Amino acid sequence: MTRVNETHAPDLRSWVGSANEDTTDFPIQNLPFGVFRRRGSSGPFGGGVAIGDQILDLAAAAASGALAGDARDAAVAASRKRLNDFMAMGPAAWSALRLALSRALRTGATERGRLEGCLLAQRSAEYALPAAIGDYTDFYIGIHHATAVGRLFRPDAPLLPNYKWVPIGYHGRSSSVVVSGEPIYRPLGQSRAEAGDPEFGPSRRLDYELELGFLVGPGNRRGEPIAIGSAESHLFGVALFNDWSARDIQPWEYQPLGPFLSKNFGSTLAPWVVTFEALAPFRAACPRAPGDPEPLPYLNSERNRASGSVDVQLEVLLQTEAMARSGLLPARLSRSSFVEAAYWTPAQLVAHHTVGGCNLAPGDLLGSGTLSGPHPEQAGSLLERTAGGRQAIALPSGEHRTFLEDGDTVILRAWCERSGARRIGFGACASTIHAPKRAP
Template identity: 55%
Template sequence: MSRLDETHDPARVSWVEGADGHPDFPIQNLPLGVFSLDDAPRGGVAIGDFILDLAALADSGLLSCEAQEAARAASGPELNALLEGGGAPRRALRRRISDLLSDPAQRERVEPMLHRTNDCRMHLPARIGDYTDFYVGIHHALNVGRLFRPDAPLLPNYKHVPIGYHGRASSVRPTDAPVIRPSGQLKAADADPIFAPSRRLDFELELGAWIGGGSGLGRPIPLAEAERHLAGLCLLNDWSARDIQAWEYQPLGPFLSKNFLTTVSPWVVTAEALEPYRTAPEPRPAGDPAPLPYLDDPTDRARGGFAIDLEVRISTRKMREEGIEDLVLSRSHARHMYWTVGQMIAHHASNGCDLRSGDLLGTGTLSAPTADGFGSLLELTRGGAEPLSLPNGETRAFLEDGDEIALSGRLSAPGFVNLGFGECRGRVVAG
């Protein structure tokens, strides 16, 4: 049965001003988020440069059955209740909203429920119980490995198991939260460690996967069912203090070098909106080991990937003062995932770990195989040895105070409208 419906129709247009042709949020997207004006946060749906108020919609009498239940579940300050309901209520709400926003006869009733995005404050879309960061970007793993282990850049387990570590949910923030430079223990060669602000602050270009529909403790999620637990995707920047990380990461991995902040784009591009952009993952190189049976499924092999172009831009304080536009540092793609989102979900639960609606999984840095697509400064500058030259004569080995990093993503597929995520942006400030 086709997972596509009228909401994906590229010919569908909206009466909302500026929605048609919008770079991120045309009517074919309709992502979910949480916003506020000067009052309580509540759920909303992005359409062009506006947000449709789901609390108002739930009280409007324009919905019924599952769509009404979904809007009511999304009327509070977090979307966990809606995500827990799984795909059916999200799909019903999406179809009804798409009808309302495309039917000019409904404009008079619906337009008062729209708020200009620029007048709103965005919040995290869900209460995050747990955040796990994976390491599925194989080119990033190879690049970093070559810096520290030139003869064996990939550890023996990489092509057998999706590597991940538990991050810190309390420090996940939506776009535009300040990136406060962290302090920690720094260790130079032939010197005792000191406690000081990080001198090697970095970004990481990632996708985030929101869990919808949890699993019970002791109950693995088969890969064939993993898609049912994916609520949607966002952009994710897992800021990294490379100097703190270098001293602390052995033997248990990252800690204070990562948990000071993770920035996400505030909109959940739902699994339903993602349907036209599903694609087969990149084939594994000849000679690579086949995944173990619990990480292998024909549907995941056929459509476990996503057609998402990714971009990183930088703006320094001096660039903004001189009126210089953001500089593109990197262009990559979601195809550079060695393990799929479905495999991440299945592996996470394979030992009986329970996943909960609102949990967040990061992919790890999604670098391309060539330097124009590297997803971190650690790679772009070869560990700081080859600083980047910026258009105004500045150079950067790692991020300085006042630097701003913006991630963006574009979903594209032949015959369908391009969709986006909105920006994932953060500016570094002194600690």
């Protein structure tokens, strides 16, 4: 687990002026990684680092002579069309590059003259997925979400007996994970009313799911579990993640093997990956409620209990097509936090995922599952926010929503702030709902 170091000093300032603004997600204390190219270009994508409202092109930075040694080697690996090679290098390489970039981007750095020409405004960029995602696993660590959804179907016993013993997860579809800004097409599938035969058509209860995505760094050999004490050295970073869900398709299809068409049509990942090192000042305890069972030994450690969680603030906003035409800003639907929402930590997910012998690989994605607080205004999905579709949400445009309609844009945001540390953010994870491309 990375400790606080000189890159986190709250008084650091950058010669990139926008990085010093109080409202930026990307001060010099953050330095998240992503993959980009100039908007409208036909050239290849490449790795970059967000600093203020700019992107530092890592290929150009490596060629400029501003970086040397291990940091330059890491920058070359991170400059490729996906970050997988860089992710595979491990914490020492990640930290070396982060430290070199922090020093080179600070006010007064002698490297400024070499790096100024390596910047591109974020408004002039387009993005690709930060990694080639070989496998995607969706967990279910949001205890308030699990309780609220369980209460809709099992009022007397909303949580199943295994929930507080084992991190629940299932294997998702990596091929339909897309980067923020890509459209999400309303899925087609079978659904069934309370009585009668199933019918086929577009989902009428399309929903978002507010999640964090954890991206794997170095993997492990098949048959060799990752111990809880070293699990975080196998995690590169965190990005906002929206794992869309078709609530009317899922109940009919998910028994006995789980969701299928209701989940495989699309998941949206933010372009910027905030490293676990950047999150060091915001670590938090993961206590269990009195009476809850202690995790089994392979999921338990003193360090994980003391600081295995991360204090990330979370927000969901919605802008309908009518709101956009009228110039109305997106409306906030919910506000929550990872600490309050998550029952299991990122390290526990890695330890559990591999304990049976499963091999993870660089760029694999672990979704947290929907993150909700205990109150309706903290819901990470419309299913909870509208009490299963029974309580419509009133929007500033005069419109109402129980589930998503075509033209709706869902925007996820997240940030960390704490006394004695510089606020950092995750950027936005946004997609607009489109009608199905065609019906068979």
